[in-house]
Amino acid sequence: MSAGVKKLDVAVTEITEINSLVKRFRFESPNGHALPTFSGGSHVVVEMHDGDIVRRNPYSLMSSPLETASYTISVRRDDEGRGGSLFMHNRVKVGDRMTISTPVNLFGLDLRARKHLLLAGGIGITPFIAQMAQLQASGAAFELHYSSRSAALSSYADVLQATYGDRVSLYRDDQDQMIDLKGLLSGQPLGTHVYVCGPEGMINAVRQAAEQAGWSDHAVHFEHFLAPPTGKPFQVHLERSGITIEVSAQQSLLEAIEAAGVDAPFLCRGGACGQCETAIVSCDGTLEHNDHWLSDEERAAGSKIMPCVSRFDGSTLTLDR
Ligand code: FES
Numbered sequence: 001m002s003a004g005v006k007k008l009d010v011a012v013t014e015i016t017e018i019n020s021l022v023k024r025f026r027f028e029s030p031n032g033h034a035l036p037t038f039s040g041g042s043h044v045v046v047e048m049h050d051g052d053i054v055r056r057n058p059y060s061l062m063s064s065p066l067e068t069a070s071y072t073i074s075v076r077r078d079d080e081g082r083g084g085s086l087f088m089h090n091r092v093k094v095g096d097r098m099t100i101s102t103p104v105n106l107f108g109l110d111l112r113a114r115k116h117l118l119l120a121g122g123i124g125i126t127p128f129i130a131q132m133a134q135l136q137a138s139g140a141a142f143e144l145h146y147s148s149r150s151a152a153l154s155s156y157a158d159v160l161q162a163t164y165g166d167r168v169s170l171y172r173d174d175q176d177q178m179i180d181l182k183g184l185l186s187g188q189p190l191g192t193h194v195y196v197c198g199p200e201g202m203i204n205a206v207r208q209a210a211e212q213a214g215w216s217d218h219a220v221h222f223e224h225f226l227a228p229p230t231g232k233p234f235q236v237h238l239e240r241s242g243i244t245i246e247v248s249a250q251q252s253l254l255e256a257i258e259a260a261g262v263d264a265p266f267l268c269r270g271g272a273c274g275q276c277e278t279a280i281v282s283c284d285g286t287l288e289h290n291d292h293w294l295s296d297e298e299r300a301a302g303s304k305i306m307p308c309v310s311r312f313d314g315s316t317l318t319l320d321r
Contacts, residue, residue, distance in 0.1 A: 005045065005267065006034065006102045012094055013070065021036035021077050022123065022155045023089055024062075027100060028070045035068045040131030041195075041223070044071065044099040045269060048087045051195040053251070058083040058225060059270050060126040061103055061214040062156075062199065064133035073320075074155065076123040081227055082171050082250045084167075099135055107197065107223040109134065114191030116142040119179065119206055121198020122149070127223060128197065130163060132166060145179050147198070197223040224292045225270025228252035231288065231311045237318040238262060239281050253307035262321060264307065271309035278319050285314010 014026035016019065029035055029108050032064045038061055048055040051149035059073035075088040092098070106129055109116060116135055125146055135142045142162065148154040151173055161168045171177040185206075195217065196206040203222045210220045230249050237244045238257065247256040247294030254276055257264045267275040280287075280303050296306055305312075305319070 005049075005104065007099050008044075008102055010035075010071070010100055011097055011237060012092055012096045012098060015094055016093065018155045019153055021153060022074050023077075024072055024074045025088065026070050027074050034097065035071055035148055036102050037068055037107055038065055038071075038130075039105050040065050040126045040134040041107035041109060042103035042104050042130070043075070043103040043107075043225075045266075046073070046084075046088070047099040048084055048091075050083065050091070050249065051255045053083075053255075055084045055087065055255065056258075056269060057088075057227075059105075060130070060223075062126040064137075065130055066137055066194045068131060069316040070103065071103075074123060074126050078227065082252075084227075084229055089257070090179050100279045103243070106268055107221065108272050109194070109195070110193050110219075110221070111138075111140075113193035113219070114141065115189055115193070116140060117188060117192055117194040117206065118142060118144045118169070119194065119196040119198070119202070120144065121196075121202040122153075123148075123155065124202075124223065125198075126158075126197075128195070129156060129160070132160070132197075136164070136242075143169070144262060145169045145171065145184065146161070146280075147177075147179055147202070148173070150174045154302035157317065164280055181206060181312065183213065185209050189225045193219045193221060195221040195223075200224070200226075219222065222273045226272075226292070226309050227270070228254075228309045229290055229311070232318070233314060234312045234314075237316070239318050240321055252309065257307060259320060264321060267309055269308045269315040271306055274306075276308045278307055278321055280305055281318040281320050282316065283312075283314070283318070284311055287312055287317075299310070 010027035011030045013028045016024040042060045063072040078085045267273040274293045288311040292307040
């Protein structure tokens with residue numbers, strides 16, 4: 001799958017419709033063995049073979065890290081996306097065999113924290129479900145504030161409230177309920193860490209509010225994966241491999257590199273981890289940087305690109321790959 005990320009063969013043993021947008025998938029080892037251990041906040045990359053196209057999408061593990069007989073993920077359907085979520089919703093059946101990566105954690109809990117303040121938006125709830133199971137088992141202090149568009153789309157809210165009681169607070173957009181970030185962040189005991197996973201606007205708002213309230217960076221954690229955007233097709237030359245590849249409208253540059261049989265590193269596939277950073281040899285056109293990794297200076301220099309999410313519009317782009 002990539003240097004440093006191993007593959008696992010799994011069987012799909014359960015698919016559950018959670019609401020009109022979200023389905024939950026359970027994976028187990030086909031031979032009944034336990035799956036590799038993981039910690040709350042981990043994700044796996046799910047490989048989807050759709051004709052000639054291979055898509056690889058990251059999904060947070062939401063099952064308890066204390067229980068590795070199976071993994072569960074939730075997939076929110078994106079009708080405007082590149083097709084990965086639609087493939088999972090419409091094509092995957094119970095009994096199918098799939099390939100996933102071993103778990104990688106880029107959103108781990110800081111176990112030195114005296115309290116964990118978890119802020120979720122929409123499908124961003126999933127890593128917290130695993131983390132809360134881990135925190136509960138260790139007796140750690142935590143609370144969850146979970147915002148969603150409506151009660152009907154508030155995936156897993158009922159079971160979380162039933163399990164964790166008043167440590168769970170729910171907010172619904174359609175009832176004009178909003179998390180009071182200022183009040184919440186200013187009223188926490190010393191040693192609290194805050195974690196946020198959700199839409200980009202929510203992550204930015206929490207980071208800004210934490211900065212204004214004087215929180216230090218090391219106590220603010222966020223999961224900022226992006227779905228690779230679609231865009232105009234483009235051509236790229238891979239200098240070390242000596243080949244020129246086409247990147248289609250629905251494909252990421254990373255997927256096109258992989259489809260050409262060239263190994264390329266990755267961890268998050270969402271523009272957040274830095275693992276896929278690739279040097280640009282020459283560029284005649286516009287780089288469409290969509291990542292959260294490169295600094296403004298690096299973007300201005302035009303010497304690097306993150307192929308998991310970024311694209312190109314122009315006549316020639318040559319990469320050191
Ligand atoms: S794989 Fe993480 S930034 Fe590209």
